Amino acid sequence: MNLFVVYLVCALVGAVIALWRAPAWPRYNLLLAIAATPQVGHVLGIHIRGMFAVSVMAMLLWCCCNYRIAGVPLVAGGAALNMLAMAWHGGAMPVRADILAGLGYHFETGMLLEGSKDIVVHGSPLWLLSDWLPVTTDLFTLIVSPGDLLIVGGVLVWLLFSRTPESERKHLMLAFSTPAASTEKRPRLVQGQSARPALTRLALLAAADPALAERLLRDPFDAADAHPHYHVTLDAHDRATLAAIRARARTVGEFLGELAAEVDGT
Amino acid sequence: MRSKILRALAAALLVGTIAAAAMAPLAPPPIRGPSTTIVNR
Structure with a gap:
């Protein structure tokens, strides 16, 4: 024994x-x-x-x-x-x-x-x-x-x-997400052509990836330029819009809501 | 904390099963020393 x-x-x-x-x-x-x-x-x-x-x-x-x-x-x-x-x-x-x-x-x-x-x-x-x-x-x-x-x-x-890839992923999600972002309803983008293609691309990427949305809220220009897979080229108009949104938004949800409104032209 | 305990239990089960399945050490019982019983002759 x-x-x-x-x-x-x-x-x-x-x-x-x-x-x-x-x-x-x-x-x-x-x-x-x-x-x-x-x-x-x-x-x-x-x-x-x-x-x-x-x-x-x-x-x-x-x-x-x-x-x-x-x-x-x-x-x-x-x-x-x-x-x-x-x-x-x-x-x-x-x-x-x-x-x-x-x-x-x-x-x-x-x-x-x-x-x-x-x-x-x-x-x-x-x-x-x-x-x-x-x-x-x-x-x-x-x-x-x-x-x-x-x-x-x-x-x-x-x-x-x-x-453990799974636990690391959870850890990263916790590090990037905020309580406000998790409880707020994310706005849906309206389908159709947009006059702001770069911002549309950025909004879709942010909607798909909460970590990217969080980074956009902190530094929209850096996050937009440094996406690991999709490069988004922002012109001066886009940059000004992002700066204005960032100045108004306090949470990821607000940031995405404002961005969706700009993309949809509403 | 609960997930850590569950993880530890699962790891214990897995390590124990790996050891039982693959390891074959010999753990002989300790050798008894000389008897200290005094025998009256």
Whole structure:
């Protein structure tokens, strides 16, 4: 059952980091649950033929679906190393008897260790991928594999360095929007030809993007010139109109209302 | 605050599941020291 304590500690560390920052959220996490179920069964002593293959396939699919997220390639690499060693030994992680003996544990080779995924081996062609790195403290002894270390590194990279586009977008929206702008009704532009094409373009862009509307209210000339995708060329008449609107408007809603009135010629 | 707690719970679940699915460390029970029981002969 010590293994479940290790998993619990990993989960708690993940929770603490996630309290502090929002990582990118992987997709298709049901695949992870499918991958984990046979492994947990193995730890509990339930061995079903073919389930290790299901676990490998589900893990592989999950990694493929989320490879763009920072840290997932590392997790995939670690899982691949572990699963390669486990596949070589019929779904159990090899641990060398001499390494166990060095730590004071004496088990016979071929023995499946209770409460773990490990099998004691005399030697293995893939022993470098097996559990052979001891982590010993006064409280506990842990024998980990290079794959385990890669997985821990990948999870930390995911938690600490992946970005959440959605949350960032929300943050930006909150930074740019004002309470007045969110509660006011935005005026609708009247369809048809306008005598002010540049201002029409600007009004449509501002109506589509609240952040741009907010910037226009603060500095209409700069915001109009510096739009990342659409350049709006303002003539002297347009500039004078914008300056006048800005002088009158106190909120984004008022600014857009005035701009719509100018565009519509009302 | 509520969203942070939900996020932390979800992250805990995900990290725990990743660990269970892919990690295979060995955590043997601690070795007991010499018995201190006194046996009367």
